[in-house]
Amino acid sequence: MKLVKKFNADDTEVFLISLKAGGVGLNLTGADVVIHYDPWWNFAVQNQATDRAYRIGQEKKVTVYRLIAKGSIEEKIIQLQETKKDLSDKIIQGDGSSLAGMSREDFLELLG
Numbered sequence: 844m845k846l847v848k849k850f851n852a853d854d855t856e857v858f859l860i861s862l863k864a865g866g867v868g869l870n871l872t873g874a875d876v877v878i879h880y881d882p883w884w885n886f887a888v889q890n891q892a893t894d895r896a897y898r899i900g901q902e903k904k905v906t907v908y909r910l911i912a913k914g915s916i917e918e919k920i921i922q923l924q925e926t927k928k929d930l931s932d933k934i935i936q937g938d939g940s941s942l943a944g945m946s947r948e949d950f951l952e953l954l955g
Contacts, residue, residue, distance in 0.1 A: 847871065851900075862892045870898040880910040882917055886924040 850858045851873035858871060862883050874896040883889055896905045911917045 850874075860892075862888055869895050870900070871895045872898050872901040872903075875903040875905055877905060877907045878910060879908070880917075882909065882911070882920045882924065884920060884923065886928055889924075 846858070847869055849855060850871065853873075855873070858874065860869065862879075862881070877893050877896050879889060879893070893907055909921070911921055
């Protein structure tokens with residue numbers, strides 16, 4: 844917490860943490876850039892880590908980047924995250940698409 848307070852209070856340019864550390868209650872209101880370069884399977888964990896820069900007291904505009912190498916396993920993880928999010932959005936929004944309406948082929952395609 845001492846390092847977090849120092850980062851938020853002075854002109855320290857870089858604060859490196861893992862996504863796991865981002866989920867333990869750190870508030871990085873001193874941040875104006877967030878860079879994800881190693882995505883997790885669970886997109887919500889990544890969003891929670893990003894939100895550490897968007898806390899009460901944040902006065903800066905925050906820009907978020909995801910660095911993903913083409914053809915990498917990380918690119919496949921991002922594709923799976925987007926598919927999972929799209930499915931979740933359809934179910935939550937209730938646009939007529941539901942799990943009950945999915946065919947076996949739809950499920951197999953979802954799983955890759």
